[in-house]
Amino acid sequence: MFESLSNRLERSFKILKGEGKITEINVAETLKDVRRALLDADVNYKTAKQFTETVKEKALGQNVLTAVKPEQLMVKIVHDELAALMGGTATDINLKGSPAVILMSGLQGSGKTTFSGKLAKLLKSKKGKNPLLVAGDVYRPAAIEQLKILGTQIEVPVYSEDDNKNPVQIAQNAIRFAKQNGNDLVIIDTAGRLAIDEEMMKEITAVKDAVRPDEILFVVDSMTGQDAVNTAKEFNDRLNFDGVVLTKLDGDTRGGAALSIRSVVDKPIKFVGTGEKMDALDVFHPERMADRILGMGDIVSLVERAQEQYDEEEARRLQKKIAKNQFDFNDFIGQIQQIKKMGNLKDLASMIPGVGKAIKDLDIDDDAFKSIEAIIYSMTPKERSQPEILNGSRRQRIAKGSGTSIQEVNKLIKQFDETRKMMKMMTQMKGGKMPKMRR
Numbered sequence: 001m002f003e004s005l006s007n008r009l010e011r012s013f014k015i016l017k018g019e020g021k022i023t024e025i026n027v028a029e030t031l032k033d034v035r036r037a038l039l040d041a042d043v044n045y046k047t048a049k050q051f052t053e054t055v056k057e058k059a060l061g062q063n064v065l066t067a068v069k070p071e072q073l074m075v076k077i078v079h080d081e082l083a084a085l086m087g088g089t090a091t092d093i094n095l096k097g098s099p100a101v102i103l104m105s106g107l108q109g110s111g112k113t114t115f116s117g118k119l120a121k122l123l124k125s126k127k128g129k130n131p132l133l134v135a136g137d138v139y140r141p142a143a144i145e146q147l148k149i150l151g152t153q154i155e156v157p158v159y160s161e162d163d164n165k166n167p168v169q170i171a172q173n174a175i176r177f178a179k180q181n182g183n184d185l186v187i188i189d190t191a192g193r194l195a196i197d198e199e200m201m202k203e204i205t206a207v208k209d210a211v212r213p214d215e216i217l218f219v220v221d222s223m224t225g226q227d228a229v230n231t232a233k234e235f236n237d238r239l240n241f242d243g244v245v246l247t248k249l250d251g252d253t254r255g256g257a258a259l260s261i262r263s264v265v266d267k268p269i270k271f272v273g274t275g276e277k278m279d280a281l282d283v284f285h286p287e288r289m290a291d292r293i294l295g296m297g298d299i300v301s302l303v304e305r306a307q308e309q310y311d312e313e314e315a316r317r318l319q320k321k322i323a324k325n326q327f328d329f330n331d332f333i334g335q336i337q338q339i340k341k342m343g344n345l346k347d348l349a350s351m352i353p354g355v356g357k358a359i360k361d362l363d364i365d366d367d368a369f370k371s372i373e374a375i376i377y378s379m380t381p382k383e384r385s386q387p388e389i390l391n392g393s394r395r396q397r398i399a400k401g402s403g404t405s406i407q408e409v410n411k412l413i414k415q416f417d418e419t420r421k422m423m424k425m426m427t428q429m430k431g432g433k434m435p436k437m438r439r
Contacts, residue, residue: 005041006293009078012037013071022070027059030074042226044260047085055081079290085259086286091243091268095127097214099178101186105204105235106219108192111247113143115219115273116189117150118281123185124156132183134174135160136167136207137191147189154278157183167191167203168210175211188213196231201238208239216241217270220257222249228257229264236265243270246284258289322423329384332416333376336369374402375412387416 012033031052038048058077094100102119104112120131133151135158137143144160151158159174171188178186190207193200208216218241220228232244244261249272261269269284321327376384378401383390390398390413399406 005037009034009037009294013075013078022059022073024060026070027056027074031056034078038259041259042257044226044229044264047260047263050263051081051085075294079294082259082290082293083286085263086289087262087268087284088286090283090285091270093123093270094215094242095123095129095185099132099175099184099186100129100215101175101188101211101213102215102217103188103204103208103211103213104190104217104219105239105241106192107196107221107231108140110192110219110221111273112192112219113137113146113189114150114276115217115245115247115271115281116147116187117154117156118273118278119271120151120156120185120187121154121278122281124154129185130183131156131185131187132174132178132181133158134171134186134188136170136174136188138165138167138170139191143189143191150278157181168206171207171211196234205238215243217243217245218267219245219247220261222246222257222272226257226260229260232261232265232267236267241267243268245269245271245273247273249274322420325420325424327420327423328387329376329379329416332419333373333384336372371402371404371408372412375399375404375409378402387413 012030034055035048035052038051039045043051055074055077058081059074093102104116106112116133120133123129124131133147133156135144135147141162144162148158148160150156159170159177161170161173164170167190174188175186177183188207188211190204191200216239218232218235218239220232222228228246235241244265244267246258246261246269249258258269258272261267269286272282272284274280274282318327318331321331375398378398379390383394383398395406395409395413399409402409
């Protein structure tokens with residue numbers, strides 16, 4: 001995400017490289033380029049203009065220390081202002097109702113239904129909620145069916161009335177159902193249109209007035225750029241929603257919606273969707289996003305994702321096996337599955353400081369582990385648990401069975417052996433104990 005903007009901003013800061021101090025002339029030249037970069041990223045014109053004026057004012061008012069180069073100072077000021085532009089700090093969702101009611105709004109195709117499922121899964125696992133999903137799109141049977149499929153996947157009940165075409169009644173009945181069945185959270189998916197129209201606005205306003213939701217979220221496709229911001233403004237004028245959800249942020253290389261929406265509607269971005277999987281949903285942290293835009297990585301989010309997949313019982317089991325040099329291919333494939341659950345590989349790599357720029361032109365496929373998995377799954381259970389028996393003839397058979405070459409099989413086994421030795425050495429250095437991850 002944001003590759004185009006990140007590259008342009010990096011080039012803008014180079015104007016100050018080699019300069020001894022910040023002056024009105026070199027700041028003006030740098031910020032002219034920064035504003036152009038923001039506009040190319042589809043940032044609202046007024047927002048881009050105000051942003052560069054604020055940065056200029058702060059830059060010229062700084063007393064530059066001899067230890068800090070003008071380029072570094074400008075990056076720091078731009079970073080802080082980017083974070084402020086996107087809201088400054090993360091904003092929590094309101095779940096105080098009994099049950100708490102969340103109403104979804106947005107155009108058709110924005111990703112409301114998928115997000116409803118993702119949010120239910122997130123709040124169920126992280127907040128201990130017992131959610132109920134409500135199929136309130138009475139115009140698209142496909143939307144009702146989609147929500148039911150998602151509900152089955154994440155093990156969350158879905159309330160629907162297939163023969164009822166009154167979304168207000170459905171929402172009210174769903175809340176009664178939730179109270180009777182112990183659901184402390186109700187997430188209402190609503191109908192969207194291809195464009196804003198009066199009928200849609202009246203309908204969702206009627207649902208809002210009838211159920212008085214604790215939280216109204218506006219879901220928007222971030223790839224629509226400036227159109228997303230304009231749509232958000234129109235919805236906010238009618239609904240006065242509480243927060244924004246940006247979907248498909250993983251596919252947006254520009255980032256205009258993320259940077260403009262807060263300043264235009266004065267409502268926080270609360271969540272961002274970063275992929276198709278039901279786990280691909282993140283709480284929006286403006287400071288971390290500013291880090292990523294400026295190529296500084298996002299190590300905090302990376303650690304949080306790792307901790308979500310971290311199993312203490314499994315870690316203890318692995319620790320014992322590693323100490324006895326018994327770590328095998330079954331354990332190896334298990335670790336690969338854990339990494340894959342964390343999300344898109346290129347997205348994960350870009351969270352490591354300094355790596356984002358290095359891999360920007362690389363095509364890191366989510367199927368990067370495919371050949372490794374094929375090789376391991378072509379082994380017999382005995383071969384996986386006893387890697388030392390993998391002789392030449394067995395390796396030939398594995399290569400043939402996995403559709404790979406003998407060289408690839410040999411390379412994987414060599415890497416596995418080296419990894420196993422290194423892990424054993426690390427446990428010995430730690431006194432036989434693996435370092436604990438903090439929650």
